[in-house]
Amino acid sequence: MPSRMPANGALVRCVPHSAAACSNTAGSWRAILGLMLGLFCLAGGGIWPTATSLAQEAGGSGATGSPVAAAAAKAEARIITIVMARELRDRLPPLSLLDQPPKDDGVAGARLAIEDNNTTGKFLNQEFKLDVVEDADPAALVAAVVAKVDSGSAFVVADVGAATLLKLADALATKPALIFNAGAPDEGLREADCRANVKHTAPSRTMLTDALAQYMAVKRWRNWLLVVGTQPEDKLYADAVRRSAKRFGHRIVEEREFKYVVGSRRADGGYEQIQQQIPSFLQNAPEHDVLVVADEGELFGDYFPYRTWDARPVIGTSGLYATSWHPAVELWGGTQFQNRFKRLANRNMRALDYNVWMAVRSVGEAATRRRSGEPKDLIAYMASPEFELAAFKGRKLTYRDWNGQLRQPILVTTDKLHVTVSPQNEFLHQFTELDTLGIDRPESACKAFKK
Amino acid sequence: MNFRHTFVASVLLAALATLAPRSAAAYTVFVSNEKENTVSVIDSEKLAVLHTIKTGARPRGVILSRDAKWLLVCASDDNRVEVYDAKTYALVKYLPSGPDPELFAFHPSGNPLYIANEDDNLVTVVDINTDKIVSEIPVGVEPEGMGMSPDGKVLVNTSETTNMAHFIDTTTHKIFDNVLVDTRPRVAEYTNDGAQIWVSSEIGGSVTVIDAATRKSVAKIKFEIQGITPDSIQPVGVRLTKDRKWAFVALGPANRVAIVNAQTFEVVKYVLVGQRVWQLALTPDDAKLFTTNGTSNDVTVIDVARQRAVKSIAVGRYPWGVVVAPF
Numbered sequence: 001m002p003s004r005m006p007a008n009g010a011l012v013r014c015v016p017h018s019a020a021a022c023s024n025t026a027g028s029w030r031a032i033l034g035l036m037l038g039l040f041c042l043a044g045g046g047i048w049p050t051a052t053s054l055a056q057e058a059g060g061s062g063a064t065g066s067p068v069a070a071a072a073a074k075a076e077a078r079i080i081t082i083v084m085a086r087e088l089r090d091r092l093p094p095l096s097l098l099d100q101p102p103k104d105d106g107v108a109g110a111r112l113a114i115e116d117n118n119t120t121g122k123f124l125n126q127e128f129k130l131d132v133v134e135d136a137d138p139a140a141l142v143a144a145v146v147a148k149v150d151s152g153s154a155f156v157v158a159d160v161g162a163a164t165l166l167k168l169a170d171a172l173a174t175k176p177a178l179i180f181n182a183g184a185p186d187e188g189l190r191e192a193d194c195r196a197n198v199k200h201t202a203p204s205r206t207m208l209t210d211a212l213a214q215y216m217a218v219k220r221w222r223n224w225l226l227v228v229g230t231q232p233e234d235k236l237y238a239d240a241v242r243r244s245a246k247r248f249g250h251r252i253v254e255e256r257e258f259k260y261v262v263g264s265r266r267a268d269g270g271y272e273q274i275q276q277q278i279p280s281f282l283q284n285a286p287e288h289d290v291l292v293v294a295d296e297g298e299l300f301g302d303y304f305p306y307r308t309w310d311a312r313p314v315i316g317t318s319g320l321y322a323t324s325w326h327p328a329v330e331l332w333g334g335t336q337f338q339n340r341f342k343r344l345a346n347r348n349m350r351a352l353d354y355n356v357w358m359a360v361r362s363v364g365e366a367a368t369r370r371r372s373g374e375p376k377d378l379i380a381y382m383a384s385p386e387f388e389l390a391a392f393k394g395r396k397l398t399y400r401d402w403n404g405q406l407r408q409p410i411l412v413t414t415d416k417l418h419v420t421v422s423p424q425n426e427f428l429h430q431f432t433e434l435d436t437l438g439i440d441r442p443e444s445a446c447k448a449f450k451k
Numbered sequence: 452m453n454f455r456h457t458f459v460a461s462v463l464l465a466a467l468a469t470l471a472p473r474s475a476a477a478y479t480v481f482v483s484n485e486k487e488n489t490v491s492v493i494d495s496e497k498l499a500v501l502h503t504i505k506t507g508a509r510p511r512g513v514i515l516s517r518d519a520k521w522l523l524v525c526a527s528d529d530n531r532v533e534v535y536d537a538k539t540y541a542l543v544k545y546l547p548s549g550p551d552p553e554l555f556a557f558h559p560s561g562n563p564l565y566i567a568n569e570d571d572n573l574v575t576v577v578d579i580n581t582d583k584i585v586s587e588i589p590v591g592v593e594p595e596g597m598g599m600s601p602d603g604k605v606l607v608n609t610s611e612t613t614n615m616a617h618f619i620d621t622t623t624h625k626i627f628d629n630v631l632v633d634t635r636p637r638v639a640e641y642t643n644d645g646a647q648i649w650v651s652s653e654i655g656g657s658v659t660v661i662d663a664a665t666r667k668s669v670a671k672i673k674f675e676i677q678g679i680t681p682d683s684i685q686p687v688g689v690r691l692t693k694d695r696k697w698a699f700v701a702l703g704p705a706n707r708v709a710i711v712n713a714q715t716f717e718v719v720k721y722v723l724v725g726q727r728v729w730q731l732a733l734t735p736d737d738a739k740l741f742t743t744n745g746t747s748n749d750v751t752v753i754d755v756a757r758q759r760a761v762k763s764i765a766v767g768r769y770p771w772g773v774v775v776a777p778f
Contacts, residue, residue: 116592116612116613119572119591119592119610119613120591120592120610120612120614120615123591123613123615123617123626124629333593333611333635336551336569336570336593339551339570340570365614368613368614368631369631388634388655389634390611390634390635390654394654394685394704395654395685396634396654396655396656396682432682433680433682
């Protein structure tokens with residue numbers, strides 16, 4: 001059934017998924033989600049994001065009357081400053097030397113995006129600048145950012161903890177500013193504690209665990225043994241794992257807490273000890289297909305692969321894990337992107353760098369499309385259905401209009417190479433398959449975006 | 452040594468094969484295999500691979516010199532353009548290209564060559580006789596598509612992350628206009644009469660048709676295929692017949708080539724081809740279209756008059772670029 005967009009640029013509705021495809025899904029996947037989506041799909045919804053009208057697009061070049069000259073006068077360039085706020089936090093050293101976070105983690109991603117924005121900006125007389133603010137004290141950090149916003153910077157990219165992010169959002173609530181959360185995966189920031197002036201380029205924990213759970217469903221590795229660490233974020237990750245398991249029809253056969261207590265014979269270092277401790281900890285577990293590790297603190301998870309009692313793969317925060325970015329990705333033009341980053345930072349791109357890059361590029365993209373540096377204009381554009389971001393994920397990325405979360409495919413990967421990319425083809429959705437990852441609109445507890 | 456003998460023998464055999472009489476309308480099709488560092492040589496009538504040329508690292512764009520004596524290959528990871536004899540397949544020379552050359556276009560006079568340097572935000576201009584870089588033109592982020600106006604006055608370059616078609620004056624080497632298009636523009640193709648430029652946007656999922664004189668968008672073509680998610684419709688390659696009757700658009704992971712009425716901009720048919728179809732090339736008589744199918748490692752041949760796929764030919768790993776010689 002070929003169809004087309006008429007030359008006059010009128011909006012086009014897409015054809016909903018065929019009923020056959022939907023019932024297939026419901027048949028093969030007994031997951032509640034599959035059924036729900038199947039029903040939605042049969043009901044026949046599905047709207048293509050609004051296409052930019054042709055008139056507007058033509059305005060891109062011609063309607064301004066004069067062609068944009070490459071050598072436009074620098075003096076008139078509109079300067080758009082992006083503030084990067086970093087909360088310096090104490091962290092125990094990671095288990096592997098390879099995981100030592102670089103000092104410019106995230107900042108290098110911002111620098112690359114500023115460069116990318118400026119290459120485009122030179123054709124439009126726009127100039128982007130980066131202003132990094134960092135502090136270990138949340139109050140001082142918030143005060144410093146507020147001062148920057150008061151002096152005219154409207155865009156803040158935050159690599160801060162959840163509590164600090166809320167303080168920052170509330171401090172800027174009445175100001176013409178927008179915060180991008182690039183670091184915190186906390187569900188609460190997108191749900192009950194959501195704020196209308198915050199967008200999230202970092203995927204939420206449920207997006208990450210749903211990405212894994214979908215692939216486990218495809219593999220039919222249904223029975224999970226869950227090991228949870230003692231840190232608060234480990235428990236939050238475990239919450240997300242439990243939710244994903246239920247959503248995609250998996251079973252958690254047993255949960256065990258992995259504690260670090262001196263003298264417990266579990267905190268001892270050295271591979272000789274570890275290869276004794278891990279199997280004994282996992283002994284006598286019910287039959288399971290995979291071991292799920294919840295160790296966001298990176299204190300013990302990497303001790304599990306190849307040391308389990310039963311010969312089972314490890315997934316979760318170690319082994320096979322879900323992430324927004326991986327330095328080996330060559331898919332979708334990623335090679336050039338990775339190369340640009342490596343030339344700039346002399347190291348591999350990490351997930352935080354990528355999340356920050358997407359935030360800074362969102363501002364750049366809005367400035368290009370609106371041909372403006374006016375914060376209100378750009379913030380409104382980023383909140384509109386026209387906004388879309390190309391970010392080397394093979395499809396356009398958009399912000400969820402109910403909580404400001406950036407929709408994105410999630411890589412399911414080992415340390416060396418991606419294994420798959422979720423959403424998996426088997427999971428359909430009435431609007432976008434990307435919304436099969438994470439908490440969806442009908443379930444969302446976020447009220448701040450309701451008009 | 453053994454290998455060498457076999458190699459020489461196969462070259463000789465291939466040379467004989469090419470010298471052997473072929474039917475009148477047979478053309479030679481060259482396909483670069485990005486992850487195999489080879490170019491597959493296909494006979495357009497036999498629809499079979501005649502020969503495989505070993506190239507430098509990561510061959511992508513392929514083009515023929517105006518006199519069709521040379522086959523030029525962008526060896527992206529070796530940062531050079533490699534020149535091969537289009538009939539004997541012998542290596543002639545290397546041309547400097549600037550870093551990471553991806554696609555290129557010739558001035559209609561046959562010289563110079565304009566190369567998009569994807570990794571360096573440049574278009575490099577190279578004199579193919581003196582082997583010297585004549586000029587470097589700064590453009591947007593990740594330059595890719597290269598469209599040359601038939602009169603040679605204007606070069607259109609697209610930049611994937613800047614989302615613009617840059618209009619470059621080939622005498623001054625200066626950008627004189629930029630047209631914003633949908634996200635991740637890949638290919639810019641002039642119509643044979645020079646009146647329009649067709650620009651594909653991979654992530655935007657559209658083709659923008661730009662009037663060459665006013666540089667205003669005259670149409671935006673969108674694609675819709677039942678059972679295929681809009682996100683996987685990713686236009687890349689664009690080719691038009693010389694009479695500007697038909698346009699062909701490769702739709703990437705939608706695994707289809709759209710056939711568009713180039714006068715009304717209506718999509719009339721979607722032809723199922725191999726997986727992740729990217730680049731396209733028409734035979735000089737506009738009778739056949741060859742498509743590179745990246746992830747199924749083959750090339751699909753479409754009969755233009757019948758608007759249907761007639762054969763898929765296995766080539767190397769990740770076929771990327773394709774060009775057809777007039778012999």
